[in-house]
Amino acid sequence: MNFDYEYFASLNLVKSLENSASETPNSQPIYALISVHGDPTAEIGREGAGGQNVYVRELGLALAKRGCQVDMFTRREHPNQEEIVELAPGCRTIRLNAGPAEFITRNDLFEYLPEFVEAWLNFQKRTGRSYALIHTNYWLSAWVGLELKSRLGLPQVHTYHSIGAVKYGNMENPPQITAIRNCVERAILEQADYVISTSPQEAEDLRQLISQHGRIKVIPCGINTEHFGSVSKEVARQQLGIASDSQIILYVGRFDPRKGVEILVRACANLLSGFQLYLVGGSREDGADFQEQLRIQALVKELGLEAVTVFTGRISQALLPAYYAAGDICVVPSYYEPFGLVAIEAMAAGTPVIASNVGGLQHTVVHGETGLLVPPRDSTALAIAIHSVLQNPTLKQSYGNAAQNWVQSRFSTQGVAAQVHELYQSLTLDTFVQEIIRTKKLTPDLEKQIQTLLKSKA
Ligand code: UDP
Known part of the structure; x- marks a missing residue:
């Protein structure tokens, strides 16, 4: 042959x-x-x-x-x-x-x-x-x-x-x-x-x-980008009973020390008043996550943030798009994050993300385009980043639009x-x-x- x-x-x-x-x-x-x-x-x-x-x-x-x-x-x-x-x-x-x-x-x-x-x-x-x-x-x-x-x-x-x-x-x-x-x-x-x-x-x-x-x-x-991008901010806020002029800082995820919720709470204690912190996620009373949730609740109290913090508990995937859309920014303050689905889910909803500059987050959040990346474990840097986006509605809007387009083009299931x-x-x-x-x-x-x-x- x-x-x-x-x-x-x-x-x-x-x-x-x-x-x-x-x-x-x-x-x-x-x-x-x-x-x-x-x-x-x-x-x-x-x-x-x-x-x-x-x-x-x-x-x-x-x-x-x-x-x-x-x-x-x-x-x-x-x-x-x-x-x-x-x-x-x-x-x-x-x-x-x-x-x-x-x-x-x-x-x-x-x-x-x-x-x-x-x-x-x-x-x-x-x-x-x-x-x-x-x-x-x-x-x-x-x-x-x-x-x-x-x-x-x-x-x-x-x-x-x-x-x-x-x-x-x-x-x-x-x-x-x-x-x-x-x-x-x-x-x-x-x-x-x-x-x-x-x-x-x-x-x-x-x-x-x-x-x-x-x-x-x-x-x-x-992720299912259509699902997470299915609700407008106005509808989401009506649905969740959040005033249209409130400034909402959102966290979504498990209560695990490596998720860095503590850093987010400490960063919020450095911010001027006028915001609400939504901590979305929850666990069984007998689980290790619950201990971390209790620790975070105690910290919120110690730092005088009780009046502005909402612990929603676990939210179903069906309802999450409304929470993501209602947020002005979503913060992912992890110390370590192999990928971090929450960041792309939030961006699919048109919400800018402020995340730690670690792991997969470095590749899903485009610094200065779809949100900001900050050093992990640094509550001061995080507070400055949150403040810079919240006080600039034009920037927030442009990050949000870019985020939605970016996720649709790269991360659809x-x-x-x-x-x-x-x-x-x-x-x-x-x-x-x-x-x-x-x-x-x-x-x-x-x-x-x-x-x-x-x-x-x-
Ligand atoms: N999640 C949820 N309800 C909640 C909190 C989180 O359905 O109340 C989901 C969230 O939508 C995401 C997942 O849990 O899809 C968390 O994934 P991620 O990769 O961000 O973190 P992991 O839990 O894997 O460390």
């Missing part, structure tokens, strides 16, 4: 394989998203349920809209929870039994992971589902995925959501589980078929702190899901062709051509 013949033969083979994969309904690949501790159908905004839950759910829904079949696996946290919840045609949440059916903090979940793997394998066997790829989320699911990959040879994509070496890098007494977490976080980078980093900063952290090996692709988180889907397809095609090469016993030359072609597609 001459070179050209081989080249075209391999091209045709790959093309026909691609066609046969997409034409036959029964061969439509099924993707498994695994999020052991982040149930995509959980109430968001309270302890343990935040950006990861939203990421997995929105990605699953968007992939299903593209015609994919997606099963999102998580751990059952309550005996009354249904095993299978269909969120949309082609997109389901599946709750597996692993450990007691109750809330368990992430740091205590590791011992139940082997049970989760067995439950996953049983589910697959019982239902006859054959998964084309697994996409794991957070290091706990990474461990599960590596186990499944070694047993079934499935391609694996991983999203970190948080990196132990960054989160606990300077901490004197990190949680006991950190050593194991660090090992898993290194193994997953080196062994997964691809790691998705949600920001260039995260990709840099992975290279500097975790490993030089492994393939990384930067694909940001996406459909655009982000298209990139993820393309990555999945390149990996499943790879596996599919490997199988053909193995079973059809192709000539070594043709096999080499196909391998080269696949590499150029990856």
Whole structure:
């Protein structure tokens, strides 16, 4: 066989394989998203349920809209929870039994992971589902995925959501589980078929702190921009009973010390009067987040801000657009933030964001265009930034407009899901062709051509 013949033969083979994969309904690949501790159908905004839950759910829904079949696996946290919840045609949440059916903090979940793997394998066997790829989320699911990959040879994509070496890098007494977490976080980078980093900063952290090996692709988180941009400021304020001339400083998120709510409260104590501080988010009374909320409430009292501060508690995703739109500015004062969905949700509503100059926030908030970036842990710098935007309505309006356009063009779920889907397809095609090469016993030359072609597609 001459070179050209081989080249075209391999091209045709790959093309026909691609066609046969997409034409036959029964061969439509099924993707498994695994999020052991982040149930995509959980109430968001309270302890343990935040950006990861939203990421997995929105990605699953968007992939299903593209015609994919997606099963999102998580751990059952309550005996009354249904095993299978269909969120949309082609997109389901599946709750597996692993450990007691109750809330368990992430740091205590590791011992139940082997049970989760067995439950996953049983589910697959019982239902006859054959998964084309697994996409794991957070290091706990990474461990599960590596186990499944070694047993079934499935391609694996991983999203970190948080990196132990960054989160606990300077901490004197990190949680006991950190050593194991660090090992898993290194193994997953080196062994997964691809790691998705949600920001260039995260990709840099992975290279500097975790490993030089492994393939990384930067694909940001996406949000439903239409949903978050669906309410006007006037309507939102009417709906929430906020006067049209009030100045609203907004925080949305969990009460976790690393979110830096304390810095925001201290910054507000430095501002002149005439504003209201809305702290949106909440937690169970028995959770660790609740302790932080009590600490913040005590600080608000100590600094004499009680009369101007509103603790709304957890707000549903359905109602959040009104809060974002009602805010004059949204502040994200985190000490560390791998991505920070809240920043893009607020911008989608046309609200400028003032955020710490850390992690993913450095890439989602454009300093001087969609809001401002300030050094973390610096309440004076934050107060100056808040004041500069609040006292200049023209600037506030121009930041808000730019923010909305920026998020629509970069961070819509459909655009982000298209990139993820393309990555999945390149990996499943790879596996599919490997199988053909193995079973059809192709000539070594043709096999080499196909391998080269696949590499150029990856
Ligand atoms: N959130 C919510 N209700 C609340 C507070 C927060 O639904 O009362 C959601 C918010 O819309 C966002 C998520 O919780 O989608 C927080 O994600 P982010 O990435 O900002 O932080 P994480 O919690 O992952 O650290």
